[in-house]
Structures are given as C-alpha cells and as structure tokens.
Amino acid sequence: MNFKNFxxxxxxxxxxxxxxxxxxxxxxxxxxxxRFKRLDGxxxxxLTGTDEHGQKVExxxxxxxxxxxxxxxxxxxxFSDLVKDLNLSNDDFIRTTExxxxxxxxxxxxxxxxxxxxxKSTYEGWYAVRDEAFYAEDELVNGKAPTxxxxxxxxxxxxxxxxxxxxxxxLALYDAVPDFVQPxxxxxxxxxxxxxxxxxxxxxxxxxxxxxxxxxxxxxxxxDEKHVMYVWLDALTNYISALGFPDENSQxxxxxxxxxxxxxxxxxxxxxxxxHAVYWPAFLMAAQIPLPNKIxxxxxxTNCGQKISKSVGNVIDPYKxxxxxxxxxxxxxxxxxxxxxxxxxxxxxxxDGDYNRxxxxxxxxxxxxxxxGNLTQRILSMIYKNNNKKIVNISYYDDAKELFEKxxxxxxxxxxxxxxxxxxxxxxxxxxxxxxxxxxVDQKAPWNLKKEHRIEEMNLVxxxxxxxxxxxxxxxxxxxxxxxxxxxxxxxxDEKHRELKHLNSDFALKxxxxxxxxxxxxxxxxxxx
Ligand code: MSP
Numbered sequence: 381m382n383f384k385n386f387x388x389x390x391x392x393x394x395x396x397x398x399x400x401x402x403x404x405x406x407x408x409x410x411x412x413x414x415r416f417k418r419l420d421g422x423x424x425x426x427l428t429g430t431d432e433h434g435q436k437v438e439x440x441x442x443x444x445x446x447x448x449x450x451x452x453x454x455x456x457x458x459f460s461d462l463v464k465d466l467n468l469s470n471d472d473f474i475r476t477t478e479x480x481x482x483x484x485x486x487x488x489x490x491x492x493x494x495x496x497x498x499x500k501s502t503y504e505g506w507y508a509v510r511d512e513a514f515y516a517e518d519e520l521v522n523g524k525a526p527t528x529x530x531x532x533x534x535x536x537x538x539x540x541x542x543x544x545x546x547x548x549x550x551l552a553l554y555d556a557v558p559d560f561v562q563p564x565x566x567x568x569x570x571x572x573x574x575x576x577x578x579x580x581x582x583x584x585x586x587x588x589x590x591x592x593x594x595x596x597x598x599x600x601x602x603x604d605e606k607h608v609m610y611v612w613l614d615a616l617t618n619y620i621s622a623l624g625f626p627d628e629n630s631q632x633x634x635x636x637x638x639x640x641x642x643x644x645x646x647x648x649x650x651x652x653x654x655x656h657a658v659y660w661p662a663f664l665m666a667a668q669i670p671l672p673n674k675i676x677x678x679x680x681x682t683n684c685g686q687k688i689s690k691s692v693g694n695v696i697d698p699y700k701x702x703x704x705x706x707x708x709x710x711x712x713x714x715x716x717x718x719x720x721x722x723x724x725x726x727x728x729x730x731x732d733g734d735y736n737r738x739x740x741x742x743x744x745x746x747x748x749x750x751x752x753g754n755l756t757q758r759i760l761s762m763i764y765k766n767n768n769k770k771i772v773n774i775s776y777y778d779d780a781k782e783l784f785e786k787x788x789x790x791x792x793x794x795x796x797x798x799x800x801x802x803x804x805x806x807x808x809x810x811x812x813x814x815x816x817x818x819x820x821v822d823q824k825a826p827w828n829l830k831k832e833h834r835i836e837e838m839n840l841v842x843x844x845x846x847x848x849x850x851x852x853x854x855x856x857x858x859x860x861x862x863x864x865x866x867x868x869x870x871x872x873x874d875e876k877h878r879e880l881k882h883l884n885s886d887f888a889l890k891x892x893x894x895x896x897x898x899x900x901x902x903x904x905x906x907x908x909x
Contacts, residue, residue, distance in 0.1 A: 381639075381641070382641050383639045383640050383641050384421060384422045384423060385422065385423045385424075385425075385635050385636055385639055385640040385643070386414070386417040386422040386423070386424045386425070386636075386640060386642065386643045386645075387424075387425045387426075387427070387623075387636035387637065387640060387643045387644040387645070388410050388413050388414050388417075388424070388425075388426050388427075388643060388644070388645045388647065389410065389426070389427045389428070389619050389644065389645070389646050389647070390406045390407045390409075390410045390427070390428040390647060390648075391406060391431070391646075391647075391648050391649070391652060392428070392429040392430050392431040392474060392476065392615055392618050393428075393429075393430050393431060393459050394430075394431050394434075394436060394437065395430050395431070395432050395437055395440075395451070395452050395455035395456055395459070396436045396437050396439075396440040396455075397440075397455075397690075398455065398458050398697075399458055399459050399462045399698065400688070400695045400696055400697060400698070401681055401688070401695075401696035401697075401698055401701070401723075401735060402649065402680070402681060402688070403459070403462070404462065404466060404698040404723075405678065405681060405723055406647055406648065406649060406678065407428050407462075407463060407466070407468055407470075408466065408468065408720045408723055408724065409647055409678060409724065409729060409801070409803065410426055410428065410468075410470075410647050411426065411466075411468040411469055411470070411720075412720075412724060412803060412858045412859055413426075413645070413647070413798070413801065414426035414469055414470075415469055415857065415858035415861060416798050416858040418469075419854075419857060419858055419878075419879055419880050420795075420879070420880045420881075421879060421880070421881060423635065424471075425471045425472070425623075425632070425635075425636045426468075426469060426470045426471055426472075427470060427471065427472050427473075427474060427618075427619065427622050428459075428463060428468070428470045428472075428473060428474075429459075429472075429473050429474035429475055429476075429618060429622070430452070430455070430456040430459050430460075430473075430474075430475050430476070431476055431611070431615045431618070432448075432452040432456065432475055432476045432477045433476055433477070433597055433598040433599060433608070433609075433611050433614055433615070434512050434597065434598060434611030435509050435512070435592070435594075435595050435597070435611075436509050436510065436512060437451070437452065437597060438595050438596075438597035439509065441597075448597045449477065452475070452477055456475055459473075460473050462698065465699070465702075465716070466698070466716055466719075466720065467713075467716055467717075467861060467862060469861070472622050474618045474621065474622040476599075476614060476615060476618060480621055480622075480624075481617070481618060481621040481622075482599050483621075483626070484617050484620060484621030484625050484626060485599045485609060485613070485614045485617045485621065486599060486600070486602045487625070487626040488613075488617045488620075488625075488626075488663070488667060489601065489602055489609060489613070490602050491667045491668075492541065492663065492666050492667055493602075495666055495667065495668070497541055497542045497545070497666040498539050498540065498541060498542075498590070499539070499540055499542070500537070500538070500539050500540070501537075501538065501539075501540055502535065502536065502537055502538065503534060503535070503536055503537075503538035503540075503589040504533075504534070504535045505517070505533070505534060505589075506520065506525070506531040506532070506533060506534070507531060507532055507533075507534045508525040508527070508529035508530065508531045508532075509529075509530075509532065510525075510527075510529035510530065511525055511527050511529045511651075512611045512612060513525070513612075513655075514588070514589055515531060516586065527651065534594070536592065536593050536594055537593055537607075538589040538590070538591050538592065538593070538607075539589075539590050539591040539601065539604075539607060540587040540588060540589055540590060541587060541588045541590045541613070541662075541663070541666070542587055542666075543585050543586065543587050543588045543658075543659070543662055544583060544585050544586060544587050546585065546662040546665060546666070547574060547582070547583070547584060547585045549662070549665055550574050550585075550658060550661060550662060551571070551574055551575065551580075553661060553671070554567065554570070554571055554574070557673075559674060560657070560661075560671075560673075560674060560675065561653070561657045561674075561675050561677070562674060562675070562676045562677070562730070562800075562801065563676070563677070563730035565730070566650060566653055566657075566677040566730070569653070570653060570654070570657045570658060573654060573658065574658060585658075588610075588659065589610065590609065590610040590613050591604075591607035591608065591609055591610060592607065592608055592610060593606055593607055593608075595608070596608060598610075598611060598614060599614045612655050612659060613659075613663065616655065616656070616659065616660045616663065619644065619646065619672075620633065620637060620669070623636055623637055625637075637669075637670060638670055640673070641673075642673055642674075642799075643672070643673050643674070644672040644673055644674075645672065645673060645674045645675075645676060646660075646672055646674070646675050646676070647676050647678065647801075648675065648676070648677055648678070649677065649678055649679075649680065650677040650678065650679055650680065651680070653675065653677040656675045656677075657675045657677075660672075660675075676729075676730070676801050677730065678729050678730055679727070679730060679731045679732035679733060680732050680733075681696070681727075681732070681733055681734070681735050682732065682733070682734050682735065683695075683696055683734075683735050684734065684735070684736055685734055696735055698719070701719055701737075702715045702716060702719055703715075704737065705718055705719060705740070705905065708741065708905035708906060708907065709903055709904075709905065709906060710903045710905065713862045713863075714862070714863060714902075714903060716862065717859075717860045717861070717862050717863045718740070718744045718748070718905070719740075720859070720860075721743075721744065721748065721807075721859055721860060722739075722740045722743055722744060724803040724804060724807065724859065725743060725747070725803070725804050725807045725859075726739060726740075726743060726804070727804065728802065728804050728805070729801050729802060729803050729804065730801075740905075741905045744902075744905055745904050745905055745906075747807075747811050748860075748863075748902040749902045749903065749904040749905070750904070751811060751814050751815060751818060752811075752814045752852060752856070752867075752901075752902060753900070753901055753902030753903075753904075754818070755814055755817055755818050755821070755845065755849065755852075756849055756867055756870070756898065756901055756902075757898060757900055757901070758821070759821065759826075759842055759845040759846060759849070760846065760849070760870050760871070760895060760898040761898045762826060762827075762830075762838075762842050763839075763842045763843070763846060763895055764895060764897055764898055766830065766835075766838070766839075766842075767839050767842065767843075769894045769895050769896075770891075770892055770893065770894055770895075771843045771846055771847075771889045771890065771891060771892065771893040771894075771895070772836075772839040772840060772843045772891055773843075773890075773891035774840060774843045774844050774847060774888070774889075775888070777840045777844060779824075779840075780820075780840070780844040783816060783817065783820050783844065783848060784844075784847075784848075784885070786813055786816055787813065787847070787848055787851045787883075788883075788884060788885070790809060790810070790813055790851055790855060790883060791855075791880055791883040791884070793806075793809040794806045794809055794810070794855055795880075797809065803859070806859075807859060810852060810855050810856060813848070813851070813852065814852055817845055817848045817849075817852075820841075820844070820845070821841065821845060824837075824841040826838045826841045826842055829841065843889065846871060846889055846895065847888055847889050849867055849871060850868070850871055850873060850887075850888075850889060851883055852867065853865070853867035853868040853871065853873075853878075854868065854878055854879070854880070854882060854883055855880075855883065857878065863901055863902065865878070866899070866901045867901055869896060870895055870896050870897070870898050870899070870901075871889070871895055871896075872893065872894060872895050872896050
C-alpha cells in the first residue's frame with residue numbers, strides 16, 4: 381500500500397531557555413518538509429511543542445522564584461509565539477505538562493512494564509543535568525560529559541529499562557532499513573554506539589535508568605509515585621500522545637503513525653540523535669508499536685565561526701535577526717521568508733553551518749532579488765504594459781523547447797532532493813532554472829525586439845518566461861510561503877492550480893490569459909540613504 385499521509389515532528393524544546401536560532405532551525409526545516417508534502421497532495425501533520433519536565437527545568441524555575449508550572453507556562457508561550465511569528469504551519473503544539481500527554485506517558489510505561497521490560501534496582505553513576513543524560517565512567521572526557529556538560533554523581537533507587545536486550549534488534553533494524561538514520565555519517569555514529577565501538581561487542585548497550593526519586597517535577601511512575609519518569613522517556617512519547625495514544629479509536633494514530641509509507645519522520649539536532657535513533661525505537665519495539673520511518677539529524681549553527689553559548693553571549697535570537705533584516709528595507713513578512721530561506725539554503729541539511737549576516741545579504745540579493753525577482757519584475761511588467769496584460773500562444777515556439785525541457789524536469793529533480801531532506805539542493809535546482817530563464821531573456825533581448833517592432837517574437841519570449849515563472853512560483857512556495865504566492869498572484873493563477881501536480885504542460889498558461897499588475901516581490905537588501 382502506498383499511503384499519502386505524512387507525519388513530521390520537531391523535537392519538543394526545553395523551557396529552561398528562551399528560543400534561539402537552533403530551535404528555529406529545526407522547526408523551519410520541519411515546516412518546509414510539511415509544506416512540500418502538502419503541495420504534493422499529501423495529508424500532512426506537523427507537530428512541535430515544549431518539553432517541560434525534568435531536573436533542569438525544575439532548577440531553572442526555582443532559581444527564578446517560580447513554581448515549575450508557572451515557569452513552564454511563561455516560557456512555553458515564547459516557543460508557541462515563535463512558531464506563529466515565523467509563519468510555521470504546525471498542526472499541533474504539544475506540551476508535556478498537558479493531561480493528554482501525561483496519560484499517554486503513563487500508559488506507555490504500563491505497557492513496557494506489562495511486557496516485562498522494566499525492573500527496579502539502584503542507579504549509581506554520572507548524570508549531566510544540562511543534557512538530562514546518564515554517562516558511563518568511560519564516556520567522560522576530562523571529568524565532564526562528552527558534550528562538555530558538568531556531571532554529578534548519583535546513587536538512587538531507580539527503575540530500569542532492559543535496553544541491553546535490544547542491541548541485536550536495533551542492529552537488525554539499521555540493517556533492514558538502511559536510511560532509518562540519516563544522514564549517512566550520523567548513521568555510522570549510531571551503529572558504532574550500538575555495536576559498542578567499531579566491532580560488535582555483545583552487551584554494549586547497558587540497561588537504562590528510567591526513573592528518578594531525587595526531584596519531583598515529572599510524570600509520576602504508575603503505581604510508585606515516589607518516582608518520576610526519566611524526562612527522555614516522558615518526552616519521546618510526545619510523538620504519539622499528540623496523535624491521541626493510548627486511545628484505541630484515535631484515527632490520527634492510524635493515519636499518521638500506521639498508514640503512512642515515508643513517515644513518521646523525526647527531525648532532530650545531532651546532539652539528541654542517540655535518544656531518537658536508539659532509545660526511542662527500543663522503547664517502541666518493547667511496547668510493540670510500529671517504528672518511525674526516519675530519524676534525520678541536522679548539524680549545528682555557529683555564530684561567525686564561534687560555538688554558540690550563553691556564557692560567551694553570542695546566542696542568535698531569531699527576533700533580532702528579523703529586525704535587522706527589516707532595517708535593510710523590507711517588511712516583516714519578507715524578512716521572515718528571507719531568514720528561513722537563508723537558513724535552509726546556506727548549509728546542506730545535516731552539516732554544521734556558520735551564521736553570518738553578510739552571507740545572508742549576499743545570498744538573498746543574488747538569488748532572490750537579482751535572479752528570481754528581477755526576472756519576475758522585468759518580464760511581467762513588459763507583458764502588462766506591452767501586450768495588454770495578455771499571454772500569447774507559446775505552444776509552437778520552438779526556440780523555447782530547451783527551456784521547457786528544463787521546466788518539465790524540475791518537479792522530479794526537486795522531489796529527489798526533498799526525499800533526502802536536501803533543502804539546499806532542491807532550492808539550487810530552482811535557482812539554476814531561474815538563471816537559465818534570465819539567460820534566455822538576455823539572449824532574446826525582448827526590449828530590442830520591441831524597438832525593432834518584432835512584436836510577435838517579443839510576445840513569444842515574454843509569455844515563455846511567464847510560463848516558466850509559473851513553475852518557479854509553485855516550486856518556491858514551501859520555502860517562501862509568503863513571497864512565492866505573490867508571483868502566482870501576479871500571474872493570476874487560481875489557488876486550486878498551485879500544486880506540484882500542476883508542474884507540467886497540461887496546465888500551461890493559455891493564450892489570452894490575463895495577468896495582474898506586477899509589484900516588486902523580492903526587495904534588495906541594501907542601506908537606503
Ligand atoms: N527537549 C529535548 C528534545 C526532546 S525531543 C523528544 C531538547 N531540547 S532543546 O531545546 O535542548 O533542543 C532542541 C533542538 O535545538 C535540538 O534538536 C538541538 O539540536 C537544537 N539546537 C540547539 N542549539 C543548536 C544550534 N546552535 N544549532 C542548531 N541546532 C541546535 O534537546
């Protein structure tokens with residue numbers, strides 16, 4: 381069966397901190413993936429939210445003199461606002477302090493327990509509150525977690541999950557579904573961890589401590605309320621609690637967890653891959669729940685070459701960046717699209733990248749303002765002024781054949797890249813096509829044709845490019861959801877004809893089709909005097 385349902389999730393964000401570029405990045409990537417699938421006719425669900433339990437959040441709340449719940453309510457809103465302010469298309473926003481979630485996490489626990497995967501013992505070892513993660517002695521680097529986080533020694537009664545029993549099952553999974561963890565380099569890291577180094581070491585996975593007694597801000601362990609659930613076990617279940625689990629009649633579970641071929645997809649940062657690619661599938665196997673289709677780990681942003689950190693004070697605040705972009709002469713809506721475009725275009729998804737404002741300006745001006753923007757403006761204005769707003773019949777225009785071949789190929793090219801979450805490459809294909817259009821215009825020089833009174837030829841050139849802009853406008857929508865539709869508005873293409881399936885000659889602009897008055901879509905970013 382080939383189901384056209386698609387479920388994509390971002391991590392849920394810790395509320396111990398206000399949102400920064402790292403949080404924005406993961407959600408923006410999910411948004412574009414979701415919009416692209418919708419454009420391709422899929423029934424899509426995109427989930428994001430906040431991760432509100434755990435020692436880290438409890439500590440942050442107490443240090444500010446607030447109860448954990450008050451503190452969570454205050455910060456969670458900043459994340460849900462960011463989603464709105466970035467014009468992201470999430471269908472739901474889950475908070476782990478919501479009843480629907482707690483109910484799910486507890487039921488999930490009960491299932492693991494019933495299936496015999498949980499036992500009680502004593503945990504003794506290192507814990508990094510910042511990572512909310514346990515570390516073995518041999519994982520420490522200079523007395524700290526491998527992530528650089530401070531560790532504390534813990535000894536407490538704890539419930540354990542029999543992770544050790546899943547080593548072979550996980551390896552079999554990575555083998556059977558080679559693209560379960562993407563990109564490839566990250567998959568190798570996961571494989572190496574589960575194998576216990578390069579070669580297979582039986583018993584390399586240790587059982588996982590999944591409850592805590594030394595603080596209380598968490599979901600209570602069913603039947604033993606002295607314990608709260610380990611925050612990662614609690615948090616990971618958000619992906620199904622938001623679909624209505626454990627309600628057996630939940631249609632959403634059926635649609636978005638079971639009846640889907642190339643999802644669920646969890647998009648996460650590389651720092652939290654282990655939790656998603658090892659613990660989560662093991663938990664799900666233990667609960668006998670189907671596994672997600674893919675875990676995609678993206679890289680980290682640095683700020684002008686420096687690691688982003690609160691103590692250095694170089695954390696990138698998305699709101700400040702949006703303000704800064706507007707300073708160069710564009711409105712808020714345009715700034716949002718430019719910012720999102722830059723983040724996905726600048727760095728291959730999966731690699732680390734450097735955030736640099738100068739590069740943002742250069743890229744936006746070169747690719748959007750000068751390339752796509754210029755093409756849109758100069759061609760559509762000429763049609764509007766010189767051909768009474770009308771498109772002519774281009775079906776017999778032989779000179780445009782090569783260009784149209786490129787246009788017809790665009791859909792498949794983009795699909796191939798989007799299947800790999802290669803956002804930058806999908807955009808590259810569109811930008812290259814727009815360049816080819818500009819070259820065609822330069823070669824045909826319709827303004828000269830006009831001077832020479834070769835009006836029929838001029839109209840053929842202009843209408844050809846209008847038709848190519850239809851492809852560009854449609855394809856850019858997931859990436860530039862506010863700006864790309866403006867191209868389609870000028871072209872006067874109705875809402876029902878803006879999907880990926882319309883990227884072919886059957887839906888070509890017809891002779892006599894009237895366009896609307898062109899207005900600049902992609903302002904250049906420059907200091908105005
Ligand atoms: N709460 C957990 C996730 C639970 S999911 C069941 C968590 N939250 S987080 O707020 O710390 O991080 C969320 C995401 O932000 C992670 O995917 C992380 O990789 C990402 N980023 C944080 N800083 C980043 C950069 N500097 N660059 C890119 N992304 C980074 O982990």
